Amino acid sequence: MGELWIIITASIVALNAAILGCFLLLRKMAMVGDAISHAVLPGIVVAYYLSGDKTSGLLLLGATLTGVLASFAIDFLSRKAKIQGDASIGITYTFLFAVGMIMISTMMNGNTDIDMECVLYGDISLINLDKIVVDGNLYLGPRAFYIEVIALVIIGFSIGFGFKGFKVLSFNEDYAKALGINTNRWHYALMTLVSLTTVFSFEVVGAVLVVGFLIIPPATAQLFSTKLKQMLFWASVFGILAVIIGYYLAVWMNVSITGAMVTVAGIDFFLVLIIQRLVDRKKRSTTFAAPEFITPTPKNSVE
Amino acid sequence: MREACAIEVHNLTTTYGGAPVLWDIDFELPAGHIIGIIGPNGSGKTTLLKTIMGLLPASSGYVKIFDKDLEQIRHKISYVPQRESVDWDFPASVFDIVMMGRYRKNNLFKRTNKTDLEIVLQSIEKVGLTKYKDRQIAQLSGGQQQRVFIARALAQKADIYLMDEPFVGVDAATEHSILKLLKEMRDLGKTVLIIHHDLQTVSDYFDYLVLLNTRLIAKGTPQEVLTEENLTNAYGGQLTLLAKVANLIKVNQFPIREKDVDL
Ligand SMILES: Nc1ncnc2c1ncn2[C@@H]1O[C@H](COP(=O)(O)OP(=O)(O)O)[C@@H](O)[C@H]1O
Ligand SMILES: [Mg+2]
16 A cells, blocks of 8 residues: 555656646756756755744745745846856756755754755655544545645646646747737746745655656657647656656665656656657658658757 | 838847947838848847847837837737747647737637637638648748748737748748738738848848848838948948849849749
8 A cells, every 4th residue: 555655646746747847848948947956955944944844834835935036046147147047057056955955964953854865865665654644543645645736736727727828938938928928927937836846746756856757758758749738748658657667666676766766767768769760760761752741850950 | 201100219229238239220110011121140130120029128219119119019019030049849730839829918828719710720821831730840841930930920910020031941932922921911001020131132022121230221212222332331341242232233223123023
């Protein structure tokens, strides 16, 4: 039973990350996801220090805010201070992350519940220790599961309702602006959601490995998807697949569970990449003769 | 100027933080014409369009569209960015992209309705892409991608069209059909502002020209603008160009009556 809860909870993490990751990837902002996931560390520590509870609502909100703040800082540095984009990202998140590290070693002295290990890599095998029990004996599953469900509802709702907005923002931001759409608002909405996902899932997969779930499954889906909804669907499938296969692989080989999951996601990516290249080559050699038909060009080469 | 003024640019200066890219630009463009913006690479043509569209802040000066501020009249203007400014590997079909022409600030949360659908299909038809409407945009030729952008602009049902190099990467036949479409639009009273880089075709294509190189060099009819003095001012001593320029001026002095002879 515990095993199933772990897989289900991690699957929801993967689903949340896959959905948001698609938009990050299409906006060429994969690194921003990475940055936010590191930058939330001080937020997590402060909120934990104040509340003394790893899963309190205060912690989650506070830490989410830190991620949003980090994206503000990145934008400020690159737009206003004219610092090169990737340098702005590097400065912001390493700085915030380092602050978080110092805070853990000073403020959390002697506290065994929160340490670097846990924050960075999560404690997926321990989520069952923190369970919700009603009436003293009715077991409703681990707390982490409910937290992930809340995140899924928020993300599903936002992306579902704002689909057109996020789509036009991702394809052509200038055009969206020209239409009079407030692209800043959409941008920060996306950043808030990304921040929320990393924070909500840090207990499960950690703040660092969540980046693997944000980027790898969407990148895999993008290799062959021709529609945005198709990309979202397949990114989710690859994410959940990595969770399931990764879990059993980890148990079988007795290695880190989250580590195995992200590894599987990476292997999936390369497999799809190779298959896609082979199919592409075959297609090109068979359609070469047809003059009216434009050969499906491999990605990256227009014309 | 007899006609109504579509776009008024008043003492406009734009910078990217450093030296001005546009300096004290001042002109009024007549409505109902196809107007060309020409100038060498890096002369600020794209920047001018973006500033008019409010995508870049002006350091000083202002822009008025039909005598109104941009925000009041945005829905009447349609912007076609440079084709290279987007990633064509984006997972979307021709139809999806043209549908974006129907997006507005206040309908983003609503479903697309029947009118939108009709307008989008019509716009795709007008640029001759109906056959390709479900194809992913990555699998189109450069000319077809350009037509997708034009269809998206048409779907906006605007009065003013601002187009950044719509003929780049387009074959002669497509260029011809796009031009025909633009002329139809003009005849319906629309104003079309086009950034163009091919000096050979300017006098055939445009009723009115703006010649730019950070500053405004000249404006007016092609005959007024395409003088040796103006062109040398804009293009400097670029030798290969000067030969072309001499050629152009010759052509200009004996304007070709029949415009559709050969392309
Ligand atoms: N985002 C930017 N940041 C800084 N400088 C820029 C930017 N975009 C364009 N420029 C500079 O502004 C000048 C004008 O560019 P642009 O408007 O694109 O010219 P054009 O479209 O006429 O080729 C060029 O010198 C270019 O280097
Ligand atoms: Mg340009």
